Amino acid sequence: MAEADVRHFIDGDFTAGATGRTFENRSPVDGSLISTVHEGGREEVAAAVAAARAALAGPWGRMSVPERAEVLHRVADGIMARFDDFLAAECLDTGKPRSLASHIDIPRGAANFKIFADLIKNVPTEAFQMPTPDGTGALNYAVRVPKGVVAVISPWNLPLLLMTWKVGPALACGNTVVVKPSEETPTTTALLGEVMNAAGVPKGVYNVVHGFGPDSAGQFLTQDAGVDAITFTGETRTGEAIMAAAATGVRDVSFELGGKNPAIVFADCDMDAAIEGTMRSAFANCGQVCLGTERIYVEQSIFDAFVARLKEGAEALRLGPPEDEAANMGPLISKEHQDKVLSYYRKAADEGANVVTGGGVPDMAGDLAGGAWVEPTIWTGLPDASPILREEIFGPCCHISPFSDEGEVIGRANDTPYGLCASVWTGDMARGHRVSQALDVGIVWVNSWFLRDLRTPFGGAKQSGIGREGGVHSLEFYTELKNICVKL
């Protein structure tokens, strides 16, 4: 079974590859062994890229747009038909609650194919008729053609969702892909290979090579000259390394990177809604969401009440493994990430933060004691210059600061190298618009968080990304727009 021995998926077949190297995929819940994963080297990457290149010239490249859309609908249906397999695999790899994965990760995995399959059938083109000196005129029109072989490098926090968010539009536009999933979460990417075959996706269109980043499959994929474009979701520092690799051959990149996202809570907000939304934005997926809010600014007059209510909410969270139906928070992804998050917990205490709640490792019974658990944590009292308010922690934690004035809080919210997203909680819609437009970010949610319409542009400003994906914006990256000028 693919899950116990996770292999590369190249040219329509599962293969162990030639390196002979494997690595262990361990459960974040209790540290037990989930599977053994084959690590790809330059040879496996080259084979996957060659398969992807050949597939461009095969039946995939000759397929009409409606036929391609039909195939992608079958992929979406195939994911839904194997919902339980995907759910089990995603929960095993990540340790996240089944309720979360069954409402978000797996349905979005299918939706990411449907939305782009439908979109591609209705893409308009542009045409201009121009005068020429001889009076006959010329017609200019634009056509979109696939970029070619697209490398998709994805992270572990929402594995299926974030990988298909890129594979869906890449394939809809007629490209072929080589995916390098996170070493922490290889399984759903492998399962998707089975779905691709069952859906009739031609061999070589979807390829997967497993491994790590530096000196492994990730780096080798970015360096392979057969890759035409690279789409990446992950840490900003990794984005810098990939951008350097992409410079050779002047390949295009699309980046969704890290964040240090602010939530701004005005005194005139609906407090219940602000607490409910902030509970999710700070603690959902154990705080491992790039859109999460680790900096919360609350207007002075409601500061104490807000802190007390968020504390109450955090202390009511139930930590447990995916199969615990009552649990609403799982572990962090790995012991390594637990060490990183706990280092920030210690740093906050060392810097004199007021630890409102949490700050340590919870007592977990039995086998769970071997997992990567941390307590949901809230701090107050640190200055804006503290690393706790400047660096992405990517854990279930947030710092709450008071503010007294709209202009002041906009300046503080913008004082960061990141610019992914923000949320604004207010009963004054004029203020909601005004503040949203003043924030240096790619996405603002007003009186909400992580509400997604997949037709809208998604991406970050400053060091949080390059480019936008979503709806027609994805087409800008996954196609070349060619202008054809015909003299009449």
Ligand code: NAD
């Ligand atoms: P990461 O950057 O460590 O790894 C992401 C992927 O890149 C993995 O597959 C990894 O193996 C690969 N990789 C690492 N080094 C590489 C290299 N030198 N060359 C090629 N590939 C390499 O990120 P992560 O820890 O998996 O994910 C968490 C990070 O992702 C956080 O910073 C989070 O904010 C960010 N993220 C951003 C978004 C977004 O939409 N902006 C979404 C999810 C996660």
Ligand code: 6OD
């Ligand atoms: O919803 C999406 O399309 C998306 N890219 C979400 C990113 C979440 C980050 O963890």
